[in-house]
Amino acid sequence: MAKSKFEYVRLFESDDRCLPNTWIVVRVDGKGFHKFSTEHDYEKPNDIKGLSLMTKAATSVMEEFKDISLAYGQSDEYSFVFRKETQAYSRRSAKLSTNVCSLFTSAFLYYWSEYFPTSKPLYPPVFDGRTVLYPSNQNIRDYLSWRQADCHINNLYNTTFWALILKGGLTPSEAEQKLKGTLSGDKNEILFSQFAINYNSESEMLRKGTVLIRRKVPITLPNGGTREKSQILQEHGDIIGDEFWNRNNHLLTIS
DSSP states (O other): OOOOGGGGGGGGSOOOBOOTTSEEEEEEEESSHHHHHHHTTOOSSOOHHHHHHHHHHHHHHHHHOTTEEEEEEETTEEEEEEOTTOOGGGGBHHHHHHHHHHHHHHHHHHTHHHHOTTOOOSSOOOEEEEEEEEOSHHHHHHHHHHHHHHHHHHHHHHHHHHHHHHTTOOOHHHHHHHHTTOOHHHHHHHHHHHHOOOGGGSOHHHHHOEEEEEEEEEEEOTTSOEEEEEEEEEEOSOOSSHHHHHHTGGGGSOO
C-alpha cells in the first residue's frame, strides 16, 4: 500500500500497551460533581435517581465491553475491572480509558430523562478516566476494598453533615466545625442521639456502593429445558470480606 511522505509522524506516538497478565482497572470519576449535583437539585445527602443513573451508564459500558467482569460504583465514580487476559484494543491504555469514559458519559446523558424526566442538564457533565494495573488477585481485591471503605467513610460523614443542616438547623460551616476531628463512632452517636437515625439501618447501596458482576444464570427454554446465559447482576453487599469472592470465585479465574 502506498504511503505518503507524512507517514513518519506516527513514530511520535508512544506505545502505551498495558503489561500482560495484569488486572486492568479503568476508573471513571466525575469532575466538579459537587457543583453539578447542587445546580441540578440532587437530593442531599444522597440522590437515589442520580446514583441509579450512574449504574445505568455503567451497565451500558459492561454491555459493550464483554471483558469487563466486574464494576464497582459509589458517589460520582465507577471502576471497571477488565479480565487479566483481555486483548481489548490490544491492551492500549489510552484506548481503554477513553472509550470507557466516553461511553459512560454519553450513556449518562442519553438516559438522563429516564431518571430526571422533568428537567434537562443545564450543561454537559464531565468525567475523567484513568487506567491502573494490578498484578495479583490480592491487589485487585485490595483496590476494590479501598473504594468500598472510601464509600463508607464519605457516606457516614455526608449523612451526619446533612442531618445537622437539614434536621439540626446548623449552617454548613457550623456542621463542618462540629464534625471536625470526629471518628466514626462519634458520627454514629450524633445520628442516633440527636436524630434517631441508626446508620446501620440505612440502605446498603448508600453504605456499601453498587457492584455489577457478570455471572451465568439458568434460562428456561421454550421446550422446557434450561441453558446458562451470561447476565449483568447488581448487588450492594460487602466486597471486603471473603464471602463475596467465595460465592463469585469465577471473577478471579482466568478463562
